[in-house]
Amino acid sequence: MKSSENMLIQKGIRPTAMRMLILEYLEKQLAATGLSDLERNFERGDRITLYRTLKTFEEKGVVHKIIDGSEEAKYAVCFEDCYEHHHHDMHAHFKCKICHETFCLRNSIRQSVVPAGFSVDEISLVAYGVCPRCKK
Amino acid sequence: MKSSENMLIQKGIRPTAMRMLILEYLEKQLAATGLSDLERNFERGDRITLYRTLKTFEEKGVVHKIIDGSEEAKYAVCFEDCYEHHHHDMHAHFKCKICHETFCLRNSIRQSVVPAGFSVDEISLVAYGVCPRCKK
DNA sequence: GCAGGCTATGCAACCGGATTGCATTTCTAC
DNA sequence: GTAGAAATGCAATCCGGTTGCATAGCCTGC
Known part of the structure; x- marks a missing residue:
């Protein structure tokens, strides 16, 4: 059994052919990948199916959504231990103004950005600037 | 001369009656305030005018835009020293899942969330959870 | 003070991503 | 194998964001 198939079953998602392909692509x-990118790479698949696959993946804790201020939402595979309806994405994202790509950064964010009294479930952090590759 | 009028002139914005009202409301x-909130409070004003006012304010460094993952963008008056096309919003935002309000937090974010090699112009940080007022 | 020109405003219409309804196909469980 | 549930595909809708264009208002130079 493929690792992607295993992963989906673990998360309680029925591992259809399309879903496995999409997961492998995302990995x-x-x-981070948006819907339009998937559309380009899965021309056989219906736009709506791709949309719903991402939504399912997000709900079940396979990917997390990143709102980077571009036209569309982006998604990236969770590397923290997320599960159904319980993301704890405490890492930062970086959007490069040259290549327009959005990356996940592995540093976890200290909760110290938030004053005492606030209880934090999740943090969305997107930094904007120039990535090392485009800097040269 | 009102302080709001003064502020607009300083930022190079012609201080019309509508703009001063909106600025005073935002202050x-x-x-953070979204377009629909403004629409509700300025029924006399046209939707588009409100939209363009926010856009002008943002471009000229009067307010900053906050994408908090809700349906619409929110805006809050800059308290850092922003000017035309040059925001440096390095503070965090907090969106409460009970009252759904989004607040600016005054703590500035250390740039240390981003590894060496990335150059950062701006950081968008939104934490999600429960605010002290809703916690009780 | 007045004319010309630029800016702001208001109305209508459009756009594109996100989302839903429904019919059909596929898969799972019995 | 069959029934029921889930996934897929198509069409259509929704909504925030945005633009074009005509009109009104303000500021300038003469």
Whole structure:
């Protein structure tokens, strides 16, 4: 059994062919992926199916959504231990103004950005600037 | 001359009656304000005018835009020293899942969330959870 | 003070991503 | 194998964001 298939079953998602393909594709990506990107790479698949697959993945804790201020939402595979309806994405994201890619950064954010009294479930952090690759 | 009028002139914005009203309204708010909120409070004003006013304010460094993952963008008056096309909003935001309000937090974010090699212009940080007022 | 020109405003319409309803196909469980 | 549930595909809708264009208002130079 493929690792992607295993992963889906673990998260309580029925591992259809399309879903496995999409998961494998997402796992290959360095940058966060939007719906339009998937559409381009899965021309056989219906736009709506792709949309719903991402939504299912997000709900079940396979990917997390990143709102980076571009036209569309981006998604990246969770590397923290997320599960159904319980994300704890405490890492930062970086959107490069040259290549327009959005990456996940592995540093976890200290909760110290938030004063005492606030209880934090999740943090969305997107930094904007120039990534090392585009800087040269 | 009113302080709001002064502020607009300083930022290079012609201080019309509508703009001063909107600025004064925004300055009163504790939470970030969206277009629909303005529409509700300025029924006399046209939707598009409100939209363009926010856009102008943002471009000229009067307010900053906060994408908090809700349906619409929110805006809050800058308290850092922003000017035309040059925001440096390095503070965090907090969106409460009970009252759904989004607040600016005064703590500035250390740039240390981003590894060496990335150059950061701006940081968008939104934490999600429960605010002290809703916690009780 | 007045004319010309630029800016702000208001109305209508459009756009694109997100989302839903429904019919059909596929898969799972019995 | 069959029934029921889930996934898929198509069409259509929704809504925030945005633009074009005509009109009104303000500021300038003469």
